[in-house]
Amino acid sequence: MRSREAKNTKFAYKVNLPLMVFLGAVLVFPLVWGICMSFTNKMIGGDARFTGLKNYEKLIGDPEYRRSIVNTVKFTALSIAVKCVLGMFMALALNQSFRGRNAVRALLMIPWTLPNIVVVYNWRWIFSPSGGIANHILKSLHLIDRDLVWFGSAGLALFTVVVANVWRGTPFFGVSILAKLQTISKDYYEAADIDGASLFQKFRYITFPEVKDVTVLSALMSTIWTINEFETIYLLTGGGPNGATEVMNVYSYKTAMRSMMLGRGIAVAVLAMPVLMLLIGLLTRKMLPEEK
Amino acid sequence: MMTRKRENMQGKERKKAKGHKRRKQGNKIRMTEAIGRTYIVISLFVSLFPVYWMINTSFKTEYEIYAKTPTLYPHTFSLEAYRYLLKETNFMHSMQNSLIVAVVVSVFSILIAYPVAYTLARLAFRGRKVFSKAVLFMYLLPTSVLYIPLYMLLAKLHLTNTIWGLAVIYPTFTLPYISWILIPHIADISRELEEAAEVDGCTKLQTMYRIVFPLALPGIVSTMIFTFAMCWGEYLYALVNLTSLEEQTFPVVISGLIFGDMPPWNQLMAAAVLAGIPIIIVYTLASGTLVGGKTAGGVKG
Numbered sequence: 349m350r351s352r353e354a355k356n357t358k359f360a361y362k363v364n365l366p367l368m369v370f371l372g373a374v375l376v377f378p379l380v381w382g383i384c385m386s387f388t389n390k391m392i393g394g395d396a397r398f399t400g401l402k403n404y405e406k407l408i409g410d411p412e413y414r415r416s417i418v419n420t421v422k423f424t425a426l427s428i429a430v431k432c433v434l435g436m437f438m439a440l441a442l443n444q445s446f447r448g449r450n451a452v453r454a455l456l457m458i459p460w461t462l463p464n465i466v467v468v469y470n471w472r473w474i475f476s477p478s479g480g481i482a483n484h485i486l487k488s489l490h491l492i493d494r495d496l497v498w499f500g501s502a503g504l505a506l507f508t509v510v511v512a513n514v515w516r517g518t519p520f521f522g523v524s525i526l527a528k529l530q531t532i533s534k535d536y537y538e539a540a541d542i543d544g545a546s547l548f549q550k551f552r553y554i555t556f557p558e559v560k561d562v563t564v565l566s567a568l569m570s571t572i573w574t575i576n577e578f579e580t581i582y583l584l585t586g587g588g589p590n591g592a593t594e595v596m597n598v599y600s601y602k603t604a605m606r607s608m609m610l611g612r613g614i615a616v617a618v619l620a621m622p623v624l625m626l627l628i629g630l631l632t633r634k635m636l637p638e639e640k
Numbered sequence: 641m642m643t644r645k646r647e648n649m650q651g652k653e654r655k656k657a658k659g660h661k662r663r664k665q666g667n668k669i670r671m672t673e674a675i676g677r678t679y680i681v682i683s684l685f686v687s688l689f690p691v692y693w694m695i696n697t698s699f700k701t702e703y704e705i706y707a708k709t710p711t712l713y714p715h716t717f718s719l720e721a722y723r724y725l726l727k728e729t730n731f732m733h734s735m736q737n738s739l740i741v742a743v744v745v746s747v748f749s750i751l752i753a754y755p756v757a758y759t760l761a762r763l764a765f766r767g768r769k770v771f772s773k774a775v776l777f778m779y780l781l782p783t784s785v786l787y788i789p790l791y792m793l794l795a796k797l798h799l800t801n802t803i804w805g806l807a808v809i810y811p812t813f814t815l816p817y818i819s820w821i822l823i824p825h826i827a828d829i830s831r832e833l834e835e836a837a838e839v840d841g842c843t844k845l846q847t848m849y850r851i852v853f854p855l856a857l858p859g860i861v862s863t864m865i866f867t868f869a870m871c872w873g874e875y876l877y878a879l880v881n882l883t884s885l886e887e888q889t890f891p892v893v894i895s896g897l898i899f900g901d902m903p904p905w906n907q908l909m910a911a912a913v914l915a916g917i918p919i920i921i922v923y924t925l926a927s928g929t930l931v932g933g934k935t936a937g938g939v940k941g
Contacts (some may be wrong), residue, residue, distance in 0.1 A: 353764060353765065353766070354902075355767040355844075356763045356764060356844075357762070357765040357766045357767070358757040359759075359765075359844045359845075360763050360765040360768070361765075361767075363755035363756075363759060363845070363848070364755060364756050364759060364771070365757075365858025366752045367752045367753060367755075367756050367815055367819065369812065370752065370815065371778060371811075371812065371815060371816070374790075374793070374809060374811065374812055375778060375781075375786070375812045377793075378786065378789035378790055378793045379785070379789055380793065381789060381792070382786075382788060382789030385789075385792070387735065392794075395781065406926075409916060432651075434683075435735070437679055437683075438679075438683060440676065441675075441676040441679045441680050441683070442680070444672070444673060444676045448671075448675070452680060452684065454924050455684060455687065455688060456683055456684065456687050457923070458687060458688070458691060458920055459687050459690075461689075461869065461919055461920055461923045462691075462873075462916045463869070463872060463891065463915060463916060463919065463933065464695075464873055464875065465873055465875050465891040465894060465895065465915075466873070466912040466915055466916040467690075469894065469898075469908055469912055470690050470691075470693070470694050470909075470912060472911065473693075473694075473697065473905050473908065474690060476905070477707045478706060478902060479705050479707070479710060479905065480710075481693060481710050484709065484710050507801060515686070515687075519687075522690070523658060547671075547672060563658045569780070572780055572782055573782065575782070575787070576782035576783070576784040578784055578875075578876050579875045579876060583875075583895060586645075600784065600788075604788050605880060610788050610791075610792065613788045614788050614789065617784065617785045617788070620785075621785075624781075624782070624785070627780075628777060628780045628781070631776075631780060632773060632776055632777065632780075635776060636769075636772060636773065636776065
């Protein structure tokens with residue numbers, strides 16, 4: 349038995365070597381190098397000189413940076429909450445049996461399959477101040493009487509980026525939760541019906557405990573992606589108006605690529621690391637159940 | 641809680657309760673169904689209307705897109721936006737660039753990552769736990785943490801501003817993704833065939849490629865489609881690393897089409913249609929045919 353494990357080990361390392369070498373060179377090495385660079389004044393095209401914690405001090409002292417963190421938290425919290433609720437509804441509705449269910453499921457997945465850039469421009473056009481359909485629809489429903497300037501006020505601009513993110517992200521929650529829902533035995537619901545349980549009670553005592561784990565898992569994963577969202581905001585509002593929707597990564601991009609301060613740009617990512625590590629740690633524990 | 645109640649309610653009592661509650665229950669079920677259907681209809685509208693609007697806009701003239709009242713269908717059907725996009729801009733070339741990068745990276749990644757998924761799904765070996773943790777960690781690590789270090793790496797290698805630079809760095813997200821996502825697909829395959837093959841004298845390497853690979857093919861193909869889609873639409877790395885028009889992939893070229901207060905939305909939407917619809921079609925076809933499949937019937941009774 350032991351020799352078998354030794355043989356397995358040898359085989360596993362042999363076939364896994366290409367991946368380890370490649371990711372060691374292209375992922376681990378640059379990451380470590382980058383973290384070191386965050387302690388220097390590295391500029392695009394310039395040499396790096398050690399400056400200690402100066403990048404970090406500058407960042408924490410910069411009100412624009414602090415605002416970008418607040419914006420990231422707002423954007424992420426709102427998006428995740430809405431995606432969770434809508435994804436849950438989507439899963440519950442798709443869990444009922446009806447004709448054409450598979451087709452409907454495939455159609456509802458479309459937003460998730462589209463390239464993000466396509467999605468973002470689509471919404472930018474829908475919310476466009478001239479020719480945009482959003483204002484037209486709201487006006488025909490008599491919900492507003494004057495055109496809204498969607499990208500012109502802080503609240504509305506945040507609304508548009510959340511809409512674009514939620515529109516594309518909800519199907520992920522929907523199908524993840526649906527997969528779990530389909531494993532719940534119908535017997536539970538029949539028994540609950542006999543007992544005269546209400547719709548809400550059935551959800552609260554049967555459905556929810558079953559799907560809680562997968563919902564938390566999806567929410568954690570989606571949180572990592574949403575905290576690090578860049579193009580949705582960069583291409584929809586550009587962080588505006590006046591930085592009202594400028595999230596962490598838009599700030600980092602502007603610092604690193606426009607102001608050319610690479611070291612400080614990485615420092616933004618390094619400062620976010622503790623939160624990311626916490627989320628990744630939680631996820632790892634959930635996704636890798638203790639073995640043997 | 642409900643299960644305990646259910647156990648208490650047996651036989652006669654249960655039948656009686658069923659009779660009493662039946663009518664009320666029927667109403668309730670119909671109500672639930674009605675709510676579910678309504679929600680489905682609303683979500684279908686919300687999910688599909690923007691896609692329809694994109695297609696609709698792409699066939700309009702520049703004059704019509706800025707009409708006072710937006711039109712629900714193109715009153716003057718026009719291919720002008722497509723003609724301009726294909727003839728006067730770099731869009732077609734950029735789609736070709738995206739295609740090359742996405743195909744090269746997907747194929748390369750599956751070749752390198754398949755053995756990893758196989759060993760993690762099947763073999764007990766020393767360091768397996770650490771290794772699977774590392775793969776998961778890299779899978780979850782967001783691109784935004786890496787984009788500056790990777791830019792510095794490509795600058796050092798003199799690979800900025802070529803699509804081959806992207807081909808070097810895209811595997812940083814595709815490799816961990818494939819290694820992780822394929823594990824359950826491989827774990828679901830029955831071990832019996834492998835054991836039989838080993839009895840017949842197959843080496844581990846042969847079993848891995850000749851026996852398990854074909855059986856895992858449905859999972860591999862759908863994983864590859866997702867990998868392809870990830871590379872196809874990637875924006876941040878491409879934006880940071882590609883500056884010359886010749887080398888840019890389509891997301892960067894599309895974002896360059898926006899200028900001024902009145903952007904040519906019909907062209908932008910035409911670009912969105914050309915870049916988005918193929919992905920939708922491939923995905924939809926794949927999700928229909930690839931579910932279930934080959935593993936059934938591999939091992940008799």
